[in-house]
Amino acid sequence: MSQPADFLPTVQALVKCYQAFEAYSATSIRALGLTPSQFDIIATLGNTPGMTATELGEKTLITKGTLTGVVDRLVERGWVERVAHGSDRRCQIVRLTKSGEALFAKAFPAQMAHLAACFADASAAEHTRWQTALRALERTFRKEQP
Numbered sequence: 001m002s003q004p005a006d007f008l009p010t011v012q013a014l015v016k017c018y019q020a021f022e023a024y025s026a027t028s029i030r031a032l033g034l035t036p037s038q039f040d041i042i043a044t045l046g047n048t049p050g051m052t053a054t055e056l057g058e059k060t061l062i063t064k065g066t067l068t069g070v071v072d073r074l075v076e077r078g079w080v081e082r083v084a085h086g087s088d089r090r091c092q093i094v095r096l097t098k099s100g101e102a103l104f105a106k107a108f109p110a111q112m113a114h115l116a117a118c119f120a121d122a123s124a125a126e127h128t129r130w131q132t133a134l135r136a137l138e139r140t141f142r143k144e145q146p
Helices: 004-031 036-045 053-059 064-076 098-119 124-143
Strands: 080-084 092-096
Touching: 004 036, 004 098, 036 053, 036 064, 036 080, 036 092, 036 098, 053 064, 053 092, 064 080, 092 098
Parallel strands: none
Antiparallel strands: 080 092
């Protein structure tokens, strides 16, 4: 069994990598006038007919407690709207407005170009190696969950 001295450097490297990615990614997102959470919702709703708040929470990195406030701010800015669910009157669908669709059409490609610049010098073999390592690490965490 691993001792803390064995796995702690892996955890630290993972955290530092995530923090570096978040900082790099947020630079472009903030230049678009969005917070990372707002972009996450806009990007998730893009090219969809909308989804319930539960579905949105499952597909984003935003906790349920934060999700409502972020959606509220996006509604205030006119980028998303809440509409009645077709078959379940207890819930609503969150979807992009026309203005939100225009924002998605501008922001998503801009963010992908920003990220692509970071990966421009990586080979296909490097991408495969990184993906394999990250999926293996993900499986390690998933098998430990009850």
